[in-house]
Amino acid sequence: MLKRFSFSIILLFVSAITNAQSGNYKVETADNQTNPKLVVGIIVDQMRFDYLTRFYNRYGEGGFKRMMREGFNCRNNHFNYIPTKTGPGHASVYTGTTPKYHGIIGNDWFDRSLIKNVNCVEDYEVLAIGALNKEVNDGKRSPKRMLATTFADENRLFTQMRGKTIGVSIKHRSAILPAGHTANGAYWLDYEHDGTGNWITSSFYMDDLPKWVKDFNASGRTESYFKEWNTLYDIDTYEESGSDLNTFERIFKGKNTATFPYDLRELKNKNGNYKIIAESPFGNSLLTDFAIEALEAENLGEDAITDILAISFSSTDKVGHDFGPNSKEIEDTYLRLDLDLERLFNALDEKVGKGDYTVFLTSDHGAPNVINYLKSEKIPAGFFDESKMFEEMNSFLEKKYQVSDLILSRINSQIYLNHDKIESNNFDLKIIKETLSKELLKYQLIDKVYVTSQINQFEASNGYLENMLNKGHSQKRSGDLLFVYNPAVFKYTAWNATGTDHHSGFNYDTHVPLLFFGKGIKHGETYKKTEITDVAPTMSALLGISFPNANIGEPLDFIFE
CATH class of the missing domain: 3.30.1360.150 (Gyrase A; domain 2)
Incomplete structure (x- = not known):
């Protein structure tokens, strides 16, 4: 009997080793709760908190409302540093610290040693991968200027590099910084400076694009969004925004007014070609297409070792800069984004399994109303x-x-x-x-x-x-x-004479959504103040991994089941 028992123990031990080596094991927390198979981090660029409440009645049931209905809503979430810009915002969400420690003090800053401004992800030691020319500047990018780890890095280290990390966004910095230093891949759209419209990466990650990315680039999916942008619903029902015809918004070259509809195919040649897709809600739809493709092709969430998919919707920022928070264009963009989120969540349900993944959604900064609009209403600006x-x-x-x-x-x-x-x-x-x-x-x-x-x-x-x-x-x-x-002042340039901008420590720039839902998250909401640096330690706590190395945030334990 003793021999039989000892032999059984040996078999179990050998089986455990074999499963661990093959990756077929369950990662469990101290209380024996299995981790989510996939964490999806969503950053919606330039999303003010009030876009959740202002457009709430117009959202469907499967996007923003699903997150609020099934998950946890931190209604008083703020950035805790200045400047509130895209690069610092994405870095802070994923590192759990601020520019003081992660080093991303702006989208660009002045480098005293080089005596010039540098971009936050600029890296001339790497090559563009997927662009027609490997020396294309928008492809020579990496996270090397970010000094801290992300929670995605810590997950990679914890799982002995078995857990995958993929970052995707229209903007390079928004794909690169969240994914961190150890990512399996970060992909962004080559749309600036008469780009190719291809999804590209850099040699920091790989020497050649995966076949699935090449196939996506060859599919014509990007070009399919050169189409008419009209309101999703009857424009007369867009009562949560101001008049469509006003003097506060950017006018695309080739149009006489900033009014619907916008024929992107007709306007593209005068407005940066693929850039006009990025500056419409279709940029978000294209990103959703690509993210779902990445989910499938990279087999994310296929086993019990947690993977991380970092998605940043950048077209909300482009539309916000051009038209401002009170525009019908921004309302339509969020109504369309809501549908894209529903499409993404449905794909996660089908591919990973409902209840087997965890999602958080936040923003990298907010934005004030258009300066001249505020002045027209006698508000100091x-x-x-x-x-x-x-x-x-x-x-x-x-x-x-x-x-x-x-x-x-x-x-x-x-x-x-x-x-x-x-x-x-x-x-x-x-x-x-x-x-x-x-x-x-x-x-x-x-x-x-x-x-x-x-x-x-x-x-x-x-x-x-x-x-x-x-x-x-x-x-x-x-x-x-x-x-x-x-308050309500920002620097003047010809670029932001209409539309809006962001940078400050005032509430219009700091107050952004923070939603969690999925595995391990209970339903509820709070008005307790939370800070953007709390996201990374919360995700780390959920996964039972080390906090990012420069983390200053606190895990939001009240959101957990």
């Missing part, structure tokens, strides 16, 4: 000409010190001083900073100016905005002076 200010401040310093170009750059509401010139002329850096800050405060639309220390350490008092600026400040990458505009 305005544009600030940073280019003019840059010239005026350099002239001011030249007149005072008889040395030209003491300011190298202004970007992300920051000013970078020329330390070499200041040092070689034996000027006092601290005095120059203080002198310049007093001049900046003379501008009506600048509300606050902050001066960093001699070693570029943010040392302001511990107030609300000061905390947010501190969390967004990198000692090596940020500027010497930081300034904050009045």
